[in-house]
């Protein structure tokens with residue numbers, strides 16, 4: 001049996017979420033139907049909406065259900081254009097969901113640099129806001145936590161700065177990696193939009209949400225039967241949203257601290273045995289579950305394969321949907337050399353991870369590393 005340490009890609013479905021999905025499927029009904037069965041399905045959707053909204057301090061009526069984090073981010077960038085933005089400024093470390101949607105918007109784009117710890121620079125933001133031209137309306141896009149390094153961004157401070165200046169700029173947060181891992185307070189973020197995804201929290205795949213603070217029509221990307229108040233057409237994924245809400249509700253109070261202590265245990269052990277490795281974002285606030293390390297000279301894809309053969313599912317951190325490993329734009333933005341970026345490994349823990357998993361992973365990683373170490377040292 002393999003040890004699954006790739007929760008930032010997808011967290012295994014929590015039993016409570018699976019049960020809720022099965023019950024919703026058995027319940028059936030179309031939430032738009034007026035008969036009893038339809039009303040019961042509508043009630044399930046609205047209960048799920050209230051649960052998820054409450055978990056991020058948003059209002060139920062401001063949550064739009066989507067097919068996942070990618071669609072939510074596409075919708076927020078689309079909405080920015082509808083709401084009159086003339087430019088998109090996105091951080092250097094955004095996920096492809098945001099990068100591609102920004103490029104597809106047809107608006108001019110600009111990059112918001114990060115510091116060596118991988119945090120978006122607030123001094124740069126201050127200068128850029130001051131330099132905005134009259135009539136320039138900017139959509140600023142910043143993720144809440146990075147998917148590769150886990151580094152938590154200063155999104156609330158950035159949101160406040162953007163809200164304080166005149167010009168009607170918008171602030172879009174990709175909170176996909178925060179979902180189920182750390183507290184995210186939409187109301188305190190000063191953002192107009194925040195994207196969430198169910199499968200990062202142990203809910204089913206293919207379902208997500210966009211929180212919006214814009215009462216105005218956001219301009220649907222998918223039009224149809226007027227569902228989600230005309231903001232996202234298509235019959236709601238009833239079982240999906242119910243599973244999403246059940247996953248969010250199943251997160252235990254002590255889960256975060258338990259996972260953080262396992263992460264620290266792994267990092268301490270690997271660093272003690274291999275002090276030459278770099279742990280990205282070490283020393284700044286990170287998600288409790290994410291370790292991104294580089295072992296220069298040992299290519300990411302070789303590490304991933306060796307660990308897979310040893311029974312551990314981890315990731316290179318910057319794999320795209322084809323499974324190919326690219327040099328991480330996130331680590332490059334943080335100043336990583338080609339060798340560091342090319343030898344990065346992402347280990348992401350979650351609700352299934354035990355102390356035995358953490359220890360077994362350390363042993364396997366160190367065993368594999370010892371095999372390549374002489375070659376790495378000779379090459380270096």
Ligand code: PLP
Pocket residue numbers: 008009067068069070071073095097143145146147174176177197198199206207208
């Ligand atoms: N944004 C971030 C930061 C992500 O990590 C991911 C998925 O890895 C996405 C967006 C896309 O979310 P989804 O898989 O739900 O479409």
